[in-house]
Structure formats: C-alpha cells, structure tokens
Amino acid sequence: MSDGQQSRCGWVGAEQLYIDYHDQEWGVPVYDDRMLFEMLILEGAQAGLSWITVLRKREGYREAFDKFDPEIIAGYGSDKVAALMENPGIVRNRAKIAATIGNAQAWLEMMEDGTAQADGGAFSKFIWSFVDGKPIVNRWRDLSEVPAETAESQALSKALKKKGFRFVGPTICYAFMQATGMVNDHTVDCFRYDQVL
16 A cells, blocks of 8 residues: 555555554564553454554553553452443453453563563563564565464464463464564565665
C-alpha cells in the first residue's frame, strides 16, 4: 500500500492508526522491559482477532491495566477482574484477562529469581537472547513469503510457557518478535525496510 510516493507492507490498512503504527513503531527494536511486556500482552489479546481491533483499544488497555505495570497487575483480584469484564475499552475475554494477570505474576517471578537475566540484565535481555541480541534481517519480497512462526518463535514460546506465561504460542510470539523489531519483516519494497535496519 502506498501513501503518495511511499510504498508500505501489504498488511497495512487504510486507517491512519494502522498507517502510523506501521510507519513509526512496527519493526523498530524495543529494549524497554515495560514496553516489551505491553506488546506481549497486546499480541496475546489479538488471538483470534485482527491487529487493528487491538490497536483501536490500546489506550483503553493502558488505562484499564495501569499502564501495563506488572507489579500492579499481578495483584488484581476478583473485583478488578469483574470491572475489566465490563470495560468496553478492552477485549472482554475472561481467559485473556486471567492470562494478563498470570503473565504479570510470571514476569515478576522471573525478575525476582533472576531467571530472566541473561548476563545480568532484565526481561529485555531474556527476550532478545532468542535472536542473539540483534534483529534478524529478512528479505521478503512479498507478504506471502512471511512465515507465521519460526524456530526462534517456537523456542521463545516454549521458554515463556515454561515460566508460566499464557497466550504465548509460537504464532503470537512471532507477531511479537516482528512488532518489537526482533526481526525485520518489512518487505524489501517498503520504505521502512531500510529505516529500521
């Protein structure tokens, strides 16, 4: 899809929110622990839905889930869950809400016991260790070439599940890796391909 002279990846819709996300965020390497946690939760929320649905609710998620603060989310009780189930600003799916709380608890456990630390770092270093600390640069010419999952996303999924995370299957993990720049999956004709290198 193009906007004037700019060619974009074929998955980008016409909505400005979608265009802005693609042009400013998607595929840019993310190393911030909180932002990585946010993206992991949002990618899990997308399961069975379109990404634009989740993008439209992103601000609602930030508000409903205390700006994705794992320490706060990990302590949510039944009253908070009931309130979230009534909140139209998020995907009101009990399993996904429960997974978000459980994922926050798993995240905190990793931080406390040090298992997230590869080399004395934090969640970011754990996540990035699955691509040896640097983005995998692909050279896809067409959207049809882009895989739904890879060996790296399968390994990440397995490791996260072992640590108690849910809604982190290999396809979700690959979408997470694409979004956070662990892989550059902009097609080579996209104007962002070279920019995110």
